[in-house]
Amino acid sequence: MTAIMACFVLMLALQLITPFWWWIMVVPFVYGVWKSRSVWESARVGMISAGALWFAMVMWQWLSGGQQLAERVSKMLGMSSVALMFVLTVAVAVLAAGMAGVGGYFLKPFGRIIENRGGGGVRS
Amino acid sequence: MKWLKLLLAPAFPCALFFFLNFKHGDLPPLGKLLNPFAGFWQNNAAGDAMLSDQQLPELQESVAVVWDDRRVPHIFAQNAHDLYFVQGYLTARDRLWQMEFQTHAAAGRLAEIVGARALEHDRFRRRIGMTYAAENALKAMQADGKSRVVVEAYTQGVNAWIRNLDAKELPFEYKVLDYQPEPWTPIKCALLLKQMAWTLSGRSSDRIMSLTRSALGEELMQRLYPQYPPSQDPIMPATTQWNFQPHVAQKPEREFHSSPSGATKSIERISTDGSNNWAVAGSKTASGFPMLCNDPHLGLTLPSIWYEAQLVSPEVNVYGVTLPGTPAVIIGFNQAMAWGVTNAGSDVLDWYEIKFKDEQQSEYFYDGAWRPTQQRIEELKVRGAATVRDTVTYTHHGPVAYRKHERPFDEQVPAGAAMRWTGHDASQEMLTFLKLNRARNYEDYVEALSHFDCPAQNFVFADTAGDIAIWHNGKFPLRWREQGKYLSDGSDPAYDWQGWIPRAQVPHVKNPERGFVSSANQNAADLNYPYYLGWDYAAFERGARINEFLATKSQLTPQDMMNLQNDVLSLFAQKTLPHLLNLLPPENLEAEQKQLREVLATWNYEYRAGLAAPLIFNTWWRELFVLIWSDDMKVGEHELEYPRRDVTMNMILCEPASPFYDLKSTAAKETLADLVQLAFQNAQEKLVAAHGPFGPKWNWEMARGTDLPHLARFPNVGRMHLPTSGNSDNVNAITQTHGPSWRMIVSLGPEVKAWGIYPGGQSGNPGSRFFDNAVDDWVAGKYYELLYLKTASDKDARIVGKTSLRGGR
Numbered sequence: 001m002t003a004i005m006a007c008f009v010l011m012l013a014l015q016l017i018t019p020f021w022w023w024i025m026v027v028p029f030v031y032g033v034w035k036s037r038s039v040w041e042s043a044r045v046g047m048i049s050a051g052a053l054w055f056a057m058v059m060w061q062w063l064s065g066g067q068q069l070a071e072r073v074s075k076m077l078g079m080s081s082v083a084l085m086f087v088l089t090v091a092v093a094v095l096a097a098g099m100a101g102v103g104g105y106f107l108k109p110f111g112r113i114i115e116n117r118g119g120g121g122v123r124s
Numbered sequence: 125m126k127w128l129k130l131l132l133a134p135a136f137p138c139a140l141f142f143f144l145n146f147k148h149g150d151l152p153p154l155g156k157l158l159n160p161f162a163g164f165w166q167n168n169a170a171g172d173a174m175l176s177d178q179q180l181p182e183l184q185e186s187v188a189v190v191w192d193d194r195r196v197p198h199i200f201a202q203n204a205h206d207l208y209f210v211q212g213y214l215t216a217r218d219r220l221w222q223m224e225f226q227t228h229a230a231a232g233r234l235a236e237i238v239g240a241r242a243l244e245h246d247r248f249r250r251r252i253g254m255t256y257a258a259e260n261a262l263k264a265m266q267a268d269g270k271s272r273v274v275v276e277a278y279t280q281g282v283n284a285w286i287r288n289l290d291a292k293e294l295p296f297e298y299k300v301l302d303y304q305p306e307p308w309t310p311i312k313c314a315l316l317l318k319q320m321a322w323t324l325s326g327r328s329s330d331r332i333m334s335l336t337r338s339a340l341g342e343e344l345m346q347r348l349y350p351q352y353p354p355s356q357d358p359i360m361p362a363t364t365q366w367n368f369q370p371h372v373a374q375k376p377e378r379e380f381h382s383s384p385s386g387a388t389k390s391i392e393r394i395s396t397d398g399s400n401n402w403a404v405a406g407s408k409t410a411s412g413f414p415m416l417c418n419d420p421h422l423g424l425t426l427p428s429i430w431y432e433a434q435l436v437s438p439e440v441n442v443y444g445v446t447l448p449g450t451p452a453v454i455i456g457f458n459q460a461m462a463w464g465v466t467n468a469g470s471d472v473l474d475w476y477e478i479k480f481k482d483e484q485q486s487e488y489f490y491d492g493a494w495r496p497t498q499q500r501i502e503e504l505k506v507r508g509a510a511t512v513r514d515t516v517t518y519t520h521h522g523p524v525a526y527r528k529h530e531r532p533f534d535e536q537v538p539a540g541a542a543m544r545w546t547g548h549d550a551s552q553e554m555l556t557f558l559k560l561n562r563a564r565n566y567e568d569y570v571e572a573l574s575h576f577d578c579p580a581q582n583f584v585f586a587d588t589a590g591d592i593a594i595w596h597n598g599k600f601p602l603r604w605r606e607q608g609k610y611l612s613d614g615s616d617p618a619y620d621w622q623g624w625i626p627r628a629q630v631p632h633v634k635n636p637e638r639g640f641v642s643s644a645n646q647n648a649a650d651l652n653y654p655y656y657l658g659w660d661y662a663a664f665e666r667g668a669r670i671n672e673f674l675a676t677k678s679q680l681t682p683q684d685m686m687n688l689q690n691d692v693l694s695l696f697a698q699k700t701l702p703h704l705l706n707l708l709p710p711e712n713l714e715a716e717q718k719q720l721r722e723v724l725a726t727w728n729y730e731y732r733a734g735l736a737a738p739l740i741f742n743t744w745w746r747e748l749f750v751l752i753w754s755d756d757m758k759v760g761e762h763e764l765e766y767p768r769r770d771v772t773m774n775m776i777l778c779e780p781a782s783p784f785y786d787l788k789s790t791a792a793k794e795t796l797a798d799l800v801q802l803a804f805q806n807a808q809e810k811l812v813a814a815h816g817p818f819g820p821k822w823n824w825e826m827a828r829g830t831d832l833p834h835l836a837r838f839p840n841v842g843r844m845h846l847p848t849s850g851n852s853d854n855v856n857a858i859t860q861t862h863g864p865s866w867r868m869i870v871s872l873g874p875e876v877k878a879w880g881i882y883p884g885g886q887s888g889n890p891g892s893r894f895f896d897n898a899v900d901d902w903v904a905g906k907y908y909e910l911l912y913l914k915t916a917s918d919k920d921a922r923i924v925g926k927t928s929l930r931g932g933r
């Protein structure tokens with residue numbers, strides 16, 4: 001839970017101060033390399049933290065007057081319901097972050113090598 | 125194995141990143157687009173909030189912007205620089221993507237945004253010299269001190285907005301198409317004006333008319349494609365006296381006949397564009413002061429073509445619609461006068477067949493000798509592909525759009541011909557608008573018009589002093605009769621334009637006896653006018669209906685004007701339908717056909733949304749039109765120009781035994797009655813196939829409808845299939861794609877009052893509630909009273925806030 005919260009807060013901060021969407025891949029990836037204990041845990045941390053973050057933000061945008069545009073974009077993308085717009089947005093976050101977490105986990109040996117050589121690794 | 129895992133582990137996230145971060149064909153970059161922190165979700169209605177007070181270093185003095193409840197900015201500046209700076213700034217705030225996209229389209233740069241599929245579009249724009257035209261216009265703008273200041277200030281304003289734009293505020297379309305705005309430059313203002321010039325004066329039928337003449341011969345050409353078609357009610361009243369000695373263009377003794385190669389498809393003369401304007405003298409109005417009305421009809425899109433604004437500085441207080449991307453008000457009014465425009469339709473574009481020495485096109489034959497051409501290299505950047513270099517050949521006439529062996533992007537363009545277009549010449553159209561914005565009287569208006577060359581327009585005028593006027597205004601070549609109707613000989617100097625019609629001699633009228641002036645794209649004057657201006661004008665119906673209405677009424681009110689702008693009576697149907705019904709005896713009809721005939725017989729000739737009759741009549745007429753002409757207007761692979769609707773109508777009414785009624789494909793000799801009955805049967809079959817048996821689905825709004833597609837044709841982002849009334853031959857000339865892009869009524873007097881509406885809204889953001897807030901009212905024929913303020917501190921219930929913009933840092 002702590003890991004999820006930490007990733008959530010870190011991604012939130014990075015997304016607020018920069019325009020880049022791919023922090024939701026970078027943060028779980030780094031977590032996977034650095035801290036994850038299993039492939040499932042690495043994926044779960046990324047999926048839940050990024051999914052929750054984008055869901056919360058989408059809700060905020062929706063309540064801030066985003067209904068009309070969401071409806072237009074859902075139709076533009078050929079969706080039958082605006083609810084699918086939520087699903088697609090969150091699904092992209094979950095998929096991207098989860099896959100990045102898994103990718104990071106499989107790079108753990110590389111992380112250990114760097115850590116053992118004492119060069120360049122991220123330290124807690 | 126471990127190392128293999130190490131290598132493969134990042135491959136999947138990298139592939140996913142690549143998929144989500146980049147555009148693939150039409151699929152937007154989903155990661156960027158869906159990112160709720162900077163993607164499309166940020167373009168929500170929260171952006172509708174009032175612009176906050178702020179400092180803009182470029183401003184020389186403070187500027188107040190008053191906002192009304194329709195998001196119209198009323199800009200109060202203390203000098204011209206600041207006025208146009210803020211106009212640029214606020215227009216960019218609401219319409220940045222639209223104005224930039226349109227300049228990319230005009231300049232032939234769409235492939236930079238959407239890739240190779242726009243390459244031929246871009247090549248066409250370069251080949252017809254759009255950038256060349258804009259460069260010439262810009263030189264003229266910069267040579268005039270006033271225009272230069274205005275364009276530069278406007279440019280600074282747009283760039284100030286771009287400079288302050290952060291990623292999440294980027295307009296929605298940039299996010300979908302995945303690109304960034306570039307700095308605005310003055311030439312973009314010129315490009316937008318040239319784009320409008322091409323839209324309004326770029327149509328040409330020289331090629332197909334040459335083919336048609338080859339096939340039909342001179343005598344039939346005069347009958348079927350007359351300079352002055354039947355039933356015309358011209359813009360200038362028939363009583364207008366032309367008290368001047370006209371210049372004469374010398375017609376060459378040898379007549380040039382060309383038979384261009386390549387298949388053709390008839391440009392069927394069912395008009396889609398149709399604008400109206402009129403001004404009524406105080407003697408005919410209830411207020412005792414003139415009223416002026418204008419509804420320019422254009423292809424409709426969202427974001428809307430126009431952007432409403434009031435521009436105020438010590439020397440001007442003008443309200444109206446602006447063209448996003450260019451300074452000043454284009455159609456509007458001030459305290460003293462009002463003006464409006466319709467397209468003149470006179471011919472200002474000719475094509476000259478060129479004989480080149482060789483394939484290099486470095487020399488062309490002219491006046492008995494080989495002359496060098498000029499070659500302009502165009503670089504067409506293509507997203508995701510290599511830049512394409514294209515060489516465009518220029519003769520003294522103008523650019524050669526396509527080489528002999530090339531297939532033109534636009535079928536009307538003849539290959540191997542050079543174009544002579546007044547739009548290519550240096551001109552000062554923007555100065556006209558700046559001066560009209562400040563005009564106080566008829567003399568100011570006439571002086572302003574003297575700078576306006578292309579596209580030629582019918583400028584209507586009214587002022588508080590009681591004057592009304594209309595000028596068919598532009599730079600018109602001095603021609604002999606029908607010069608430029610066909611392809612011209614590019615090697616013979618006798619075919620060059622021989623000068624210009626002096627501006628004082630273009631058709632115009634001030635305070636005519638009938639108490640009103642009007643135009644609806646029809647012939648400017650009857651055949652007593654001594655100059656030849658062209659032949660391809662709108663048919664009689666709209667102009668005649670407006671004139672009939674205004675001539676018979678008095679004590680006119682703004683409500684009468686609104687009713688006239690929304691008038692859907694078809695004079696064409698009124699003239700034609702009774703005759704057609706006479707040729708369709710009910711006793712020969714089946715039960716459903718009798719029903720349809722009855723619907724038509726009881727129709728009041730109005731194109732109202734819920735009626736079946738307009739649908740039945742239009743389908744019937746179309747079938748009849750095609751039956752009459754399709755066999756006669758085809759020679760081999762060439763489809764010839766179909767005669768116009770008004771000519772066809774006149775033939776049906778006056779020539780019961782015309783040879784054109786006989787179908788060449790049958791042994792029998794058909795009569796008009798045979799065709800009328802056959803067309804009726806065909807129409808019924810087509811309607812049943814499309815809408816089922818006669819019933820509630822057979823109505824004008826369901827069968828036709830009007831579309832406001834998104835400018836970039838994003839599916840489902842515009843408003844489609846709107847239940848509109850009207851038809852192309854009605855005063856309310858709405859079609860599926862075109863319609864009144866702005867309806868304006870101005871009642872002059874001590875306190876000017878005005879009403880207006882356009883199909884859309886002030887914001888270009890599809891997430892804004894001001895994107896399409898006026899569409900339903902526009903469909904319903906409603907108007908908004910325009911808020912014309914005298915000072916920034918005026919009080920009115922419609923004012924929703926004020927923004928203070930300060931200079932300095």
